[in-house]
Amino acid sequence: MSAQDRGHRAVLEVQGVHKRFGDQHVLRGIDLTVHQHEAVVLIGASGSGKSTLLKTVNLLEQVDDGRIVLAGDDITDPRADVDAVRARIGVVFQHYNLFPHMTVLANVVLAMRKVFGTPRAEAERRGLELLARIGLGDKAGEYPDRLSGGQQQRVAIVRAIATNPELLLLDEITSALDPQLVGEVLDLVSELKAAGSTIVMATHEMSFARRVADRVVYLKDGVIIESGTPEQIFEHPQRPETREFLARLSDPFTA
Numbered sequence: 001m002s003a004q005d006r007g008h009r010a011v012l013e014v015q016g017v018h019k020r021f022g023d024q025h026v027l028r029g030i031d032l033t034v035h036q037h038e039a040v041v042l043i044g045a046s047g048s049g050k051s052t053l054l055k056t057v058n059l060l061e062q063v064d065d066g067r068i069v070l071a072g073d074d075i076t077d078p079r080a081d082v083d084a085v086r087a088r089i090g091v092v093f094q095h096y097n098l099f100p101h102m103t104v105l106a107n108v109v110l111a112m113r114k115v116f117g118t119p120r121a122e123a124e125r126r127g128l129e130l131l132a133r134i135g136l137g138d139k140a141g142e143y144p145d146r147l148s149g150g151q152q153q154r155v156a157i158v159r160a161i162a163t164n165p166e167l168l169l170l171d172e173i174t175s176a177l178d179p180q181l182v183g184e185v186l187d188l189v190s191e192l193k194a195a196g197s198t199i200v201m202a203t204h205e206m207s208f209a210r211r212v213a214d215r216v217v218y219l220k221d222g223v224i225i226e227s228g229t230p231e232q233i234f235e236h237p238q239r240p241e242t243r244e245f246l247a248r249l250s251d252p253f254t255a
């Protein structure tokens with residue numbers, strides 16, 4: 001049964017969103033609703049618009065048309081407070097997530113302290129607890145460059161959830177990692193999903209999409225071609241474009 005069927009409220013509503021970069025029409029009428037506790041995975045070829053879509057939700061890119069609603073609030077309204085909106089959303093990107101000049105713990109507590117004004121002792125207690133939970137309690141005083149890429153991404157994820165955001169956006173968070181480090185990062189995402197986080201994730205990791213997504217959304221040239229459960233998309237794709245995309249992935253000579 002889907003989150004929608006269970007009557008969970010919509011956390012994110014993307015409605016008729018268009019985005020152009022000069023002559024290039026990168027998002028062409030995107031409609032997407034994400035319900036509380038749902039994990040939606042965006043798949044599609046490089047350049048299909050996955051990152052741009054996530055950036056419009058975090059207000060890193062302005063939409064040209066349409067609107068985006070976060071838990072009932074139109075965040076694309078020009079009067080919306082950008083910092084207040086970003087404080088409600090946790091984000092992890094492919095690269096450059098941690099501040100290199102700050103310790104792991106300082107990175108994790110930063111938003112709690114600066115954005116929410118959490119007292120230092122309380123923020124550090126929560127930071128240490130979160131780091132311990134992902135097995136990195138002993139790295140709290142280290143600088144990020146002393147951690148593996150997988151450990152750094154896990155810290156970045158923990159930092160993004162430290163403030164209990166309403167929505168977590170994950171953009172290709174494993175694509176810069178050595179293959180043997182991918183699993184530990186995706187396992188943490190699975191745990192967050194199991195604990196009830198609401199997640200939108202762009203990924204090239206199809207096996208993960210299959211395992212964790214409630215819904216898989218296939219994007220091509222800025223259009224949602226098809227969306228459904230992992231079984232619907234991977235086992236019984238309805239659209240020829242989706243079938244071609246998936247067939248190409250499994251062909252080592254054209255992938």
Ligand SMILES: Nc1ncnc2c1ncn2[C@@H]1O[C@H](COP(=O)(O)OP(=O)(O)OP(=O)(O)O)[C@@H](O)[C@H]1O
Pocket residue numbers: 021026044045046047048049050051052053172202
């Ligand atoms: N700031 C920008 N200025 C101009 N063009 C941009 C900008 N950001 C993205 N684009 C273009 O928009 C298109 C969609 O890019 P986007 O990064 O959203 O794709 P993607 O599906 O996330 O790709 P990938 O899987 O490689 O990350 C691409 O053609 C890209 O070159």
